[in-house]
Amino acid sequence: MHNWWHGINALSEYFLHRQNQYNQQKSMPQQRTNPVRFLTISLLLSVLHHTDHILRIDHSGWPFIAPVSPFTYSLLVYPIFLSIFLNLKKLLYCIIATAFLFVVATGAHIFFEPLRDKYHTWTYGSDLPHHVGEQNKLGIHSPVLGVVSIAIAVLLSLALLRTLVAFIQQYRLQKR
Numbered sequence: 001m002h003n004w005w006h007g008i009n010a011l012s013e014y015f016l017h018r019q020n021q022y023n024q025q026k027s028m029p030q031q032r033t034n035p036v037r038f039l040t041i042s043l044l045l046s047v048l049h050h051t052d053h054i055l056r057i058d059h060s061g062w063p064f065i066a067p068v069s070p071f072t073y074s075l076l077v078y079p080i081f082l083s084i085f086l087n088l089k090k091l092l093y094c095i096i097a098t099a100f101l102f103v104v105a106t107g108a109h110i111f112f113e114p115l116r117d118k119y120h121t122w123t124y125g126s127d128l129p130h131h132v133g134e135q136n137k138l139g140i141h142s143p144v145l146g147v148v149s150i151a152i153a154v155l156l157s158l159a160l161l162r163t164l165v166a167f168i169q170q171y172r173l174q175k176r
Helices: 002-025 035-056 070-074 077-086 091-112 115-124 143-175
Strands: none
Touching: 035 070, 035 077, 035 091, 035 115, 035 143, 070 091, 077 091, 091 143, 115 143
């Protein structure tokens, strides 16, 4: 676990260093609200959120269980995250891609996977069609994990929103 976290931290620091170099070239002031930090937090929350999906089963899909599902397509967020990290100098692209991630994640949790479903699956088992009565992969009933699942989803949307705001702020500073 420590090596994995160290690798993520090193990657974040690399992209932060690249962004700082770019800011200095443009003679932009270093900001406390650097979007790379928020983007990294969003990425980590996304990984936690997808781990929750995998463990809950009822909102999982290929490659973790047999059927292809909306979960399978949701994994496309990772190439989008990577493209943002690789295009930090193209702030308009970063804004559009981050806005897309925010709208898709937030919309999915409002319309397709309400917070109630997360809590219910962890606490009582799934009540969704084709999964009625299925337990999570841990085989436990846990209201605490239901609340944690909800918190991760909400924090993911908030982190993406904050990332979007940080990119917009940086874009506006660059235009000055």
